[in-house]
Amino acid sequence: MKVSRPIVIACTVLMAVGIAWYVRANWDSFKSVRLVDPWMVALLGALMAARMTLRGVFQWQAMRSVGAKIGLVETLKLNYAGLMLNQTMLLPVGSGYRAVYMRRVHELPYKLFASTMAALYIYFLAMSSLLGLVAIAWLGAQGAEIMPPAVAALAVIFLGCVALVAFPKLLPKTGSLAKKVDRVLEGWHAIVGSPRLIASATFVVFVSMAVSVLAMLVAFRAFAVEMDTPGALLLMSSQRVGSFIRLTPGAVGFQEMVSVYYAEMLAVTVVQAAVVLGLTRVVGMVVGLLLGIPSIWSLRNANQTPAGQEIDT
Secondary structure, eight states: OOOOHHHHHHHHHHHHHHHHHHHHHTHHHHHHSOOOOHHHHHHHHHHHHHHHHHHHHHHHHHHHHTTOOOOHHHHHHHHHHHHHHHHHSSSOOHHHHHHHHHHHHHOOOHHHHHHHHHHHHHHHHHHHHHHHHHHHHHHHHTTOOOOHHHHHHHHHHHHHHHHHHHOGGGSOSSSHHHHHHHHHHHHHHHHHTOHHHHHHHHHHHHHHHHHHHHHHHHHHHHTTOOOOHHHHHHHHHHHHHHTTOOSSGGGTTHHHHHHHHHHTTTTSOHHHHHHHHHHHHHHHHHHHHHHHHHHHHHHHHHOBOTTSOBOOO
């Protein structure tokens, strides 16, 4: 989702005001949610770092599949740098930074990089929505009250992702949407061309998601709030889906709003869910900075363009 800087600034300001108003209006409830185990926060940080690393491994596999001669450590640094830029900048410039780097250092065409990243995003979005549906079915089997709109939203996202790669002929043949579909399909066909890559990449994705679920359980444990595996799986999935709304840096606020909505099916209060999700956001940003800043510095010092200029950030 491409948006202009003024829109992002306006949405960021409105979101900050809305969050401040909500916290003030429910301050007594927020005060009742207390951090009881600081060590869980440290463990959460370690799990966040592991998740970012696994995501980098997946991207390395994808880059290698399209012919990029890049090492794993270098890919991890590039991934950390991109994540940090997406979290801290008004516009999601992390992908642009990585595209420029891959073009100047490894001569990977912008179009091929963009198509591969788009295909990866569709893959992650489809898997997240599918696991969200699995979590809802799991919760329903345990007697939880299911919200039809929540199910419908995840089902539409999943079926839309499947239709995009399985039935592209049903989509418009001209216009900007058609160009975006062609870009996704180009990257998708490059990735699925290797059965070994699909198997290893799928394994990495599931391990990454398992780490994300564990991180969610740890975050609730830090506040001594009970949370089970299907609930954590649902929140993890809703976070991934909420990240699609790129109207603030790192989808701050929008991602949490989507997750809080889905949390209404769980045995936690809205305030408890908001506090825990806020903690995961803060810890994720801190870990992103700790990994991203030295990564950008290392990449700038280790690589030069043919003209002797450093890679722009």
